[in-house]
Structures are given as C-alpha cells and as structure tokens.
Amino acid sequence: MEEALGLLQQHGDDARVIAGGQSLVPAMNLRMATPGMLVDLAGIDALSALDVAGDGSLIAGAMVTHNRFLRDDRVSSGWPAIGYAIRHVAHEQIRNRGTVGGSLCHADPAAEWAAVCLLLDAEMQVMSRDGERTVAADSFIKGVYDTTLAPGELLSRIRFPAPLRGWCWGFHEIARRHGDFALAGALVGLGVDENSVVTAARLVVFAVEDRARRLDAVLSDIVGRGVAEIDGELAGLSAAAAIDPRSDLHASAELRSHLVHVCVMRALAAAMERLPGVRNE
Ligand SMILES: Cc1cc2nc3c(=O)[nH]c(=O)nc-3n(C[C@H](O)[C@H](O)[C@H](O)COP(=O)(O)OP(=O)(O)OC[C@H]3O[C@@H](n4cnc5c(N)ncnc54)[C@H](O)[C@@H]3O)c2cc1C
Incomplete structure (x- = not known):
C-alpha cells in the first residue's frame, strides 16, 4: 500500500490505478485514457x-x-x-x-x-x-x-452498515440485452413491522441522470400504511415526475422517464414478494 500510494503521489495526474481493468483497458484501447503510469493494486492483499x-x-x-x-x-x-x-x-x-x-x-x-x-x-x-x-x-x-x-x-x-431487521428489498433494471448497461433501474427497500405496516422506505434510481439518486420522498406516502395499500403505479409515476432524465444515443429522456416508472413499480413489487413471512430468499 505504501508503494502504491507513493507512486500515485509521485506521478500525480499522470498515474492511474488499475483494478480489474474492465473499464480502464477499454478506455485505453479507445485512447480515451492515456495514463503514463499504471499502479496495479492486485498484489495488495488487504x-x-x-x-x-x-x-x-x-x-x-x-x-x-x-x-x-x-x-x-x-x-x-x-x-x-x-x-x-x-x-x-x-x-x-x-x-x-x-x-x-x-x-x-x-x-x-x-x-x-x-x-x-x-x-x-x-x-x-x-x-x-x-x-x-x-x-x-x-x-x-x-x-x-x-x-x-x-x-x-x-x-x-x-x-x-449491519443488516436491517425486518427489511425487504427489490431491484429492477431494463437493458437492451442481458449484460448491457441499464437504460434505467430502481432499487427499493421497505422496513415492515409485525403488523405489516411500512415503517420506512428507501428508493434509488440509476442510469437516468448524471449519477444514481436516492428518492425516498417519492415513497413517503407509503410509510405508516399497511403493505396491502401500497400503490405501485402511483409510486412509479411519482418517481418519473421527480427525475430530470438525460437523453443519449441509447435512450431519449422521454423513454427513460417511462422506464423509471416501470422499474420503480417492478422493484416495489419484487420487494413486497419478499416481505417477511411471504417468501424468504
Ligand atoms: C462489456 C462490458 C459490460 C459492462 N456492463 C456493466 C454493467 O452492466 N454494469 C456495471 O456496473 N458495469 C459494467 N461494466 C463495467 C465493469 O463492471 C467493470 O468491472 C467496472 O466498472 C470497473 O471495475 P474494474 O475493477 O475493472 O476497474 P478498472 O477498469 O481497473 O478501473 C476503472 C477506473 O477506476 C479507477 N480505479 C479502480 N480501482 C480504484 C481504486 N481502488 N481507487 C481509485 N481508483 C480506482 C481506475 O483508475 C479507472 O479509472 C461492463 C464492462 C464491460 C467491458
């Protein structure tokens, strides 16, 4: 570690760490990255x-x-x-x-x-x-x-942080092909008590803006209600309204907005399927 940190300090902007190389090497092949010094972390057991x-x-x-x-x-x-x-x-x-x-x-x-x-x-x-x-x-x-x-x-x-007791989680993403980067995705966490009342809810959307974003406020209406009352359609629409999606070669902002709606609905449904007592994976 000392040696790696020393090389990074010595070479400053010209040095790049290489880990698995799965993003850096393609970038170097395309000459999008041209580091003068590669610092390989593979030998550092810690x-x-x-x-x-x-x-x-x-x-x-x-x-x-x-x-x-x-x-x-x-x-x-x-x-x-x-x-x-x-x-x-x-x-x-x-x-x-x-x-x-x-x-x-x-x-x-x-x-x-x-x-x-x-x-x-x-x-x-x-x-x-x-x-x-x-x-x-x-x-x-x-x-x-x-x-x-x-x-x-x-x-x-x-x-x-340590596992949260009584929580269940759901994920959904949409990509053109399996293994491609997602065009949009959502992750949901629901804290549920023994009476099946939602005590806390978390939501993250990714692949739609410049970085992944927590959007817990979108699920605030769910907190305090029974899980049977959760309206996934409404949550999906609220999430789509809360984002400022980007447009690129892969998808327009309009398409991403629709995909976020779908991903949030499905991630929420996936989390509810895993409610304690319903199904444990
Ligand atoms: C065909 C293909 C499809 C892919 N699909 C997906 C996908 O669907 N989802 C997804 O998330 N990823 C995807 N990836 C990217 C893949 O997950 C990479 O493994 C990951 O993004 C980079 O990890 P790496 O260890 O290979 O990093 P590297 O390529 O070695 O490094 C990436 C960058 O991080 C820096 N870096 C690495 N480690 C450190 C460190 N410890 N400290 C400081 N800087 C560091 C490097 O200097 C470099 O700038 C895909 C890659 C390919 C080639």
Missing part, C-alpha cells in the same frame, strides 16, 4: 478482504470482485440487495475480474454498485500518503465519470 466486523457491518476491500460478493453466503443472507443488483453487472467473465472499487471510481451513471451503496448507506474509505478520510456514498460520486477522489488518493474500503 484490498481483497471481505469481512463482517464486530458491529455487524460488511467491510469490503476495493479489490473484491463482483462475483465474490455473489458467491458469499454472508452477503446473500445479510445484504441480499447486493446480490439482486450485482448479478446484473455485465457478464460472468467481467464479473470475475471487475471490482467494487473499480466500478465506484469509474462512476458510470448506469453502474449498479453506486446505486446499491446509496441504498444501503455505505461509506467509502479513501487513502493517500497524507492520511485517510471517510466519504458517504452520496458524496463519493459527483457526476458522469467524476468522483471526489483527488490525485494521489485511492479508494481502499467500502463499509456497508
């Missing part, structure tokens, strides 16, 4: 650790690959939303190489990891030769391919 801490939180080194999360029983039982979303990242081969840290630092607006980190209130640990700092998920990504990282800094760990 960055590949995936542990549950004493307080029950999940601590993931930045170099943990997408597939390691998917194959870890502790993750699937404690943080199932990770699996629901991350199995949609690219293809098997890419998930074997690509890392959580690489995805977050690349900051593609359609990346599932940024959405999951927002939903679960994750925190990022950032290191440089000058020390460490902790950044909340909401502040880590600033926009398209843009993060809070300064030259000389790297992302070392991601902390996911």
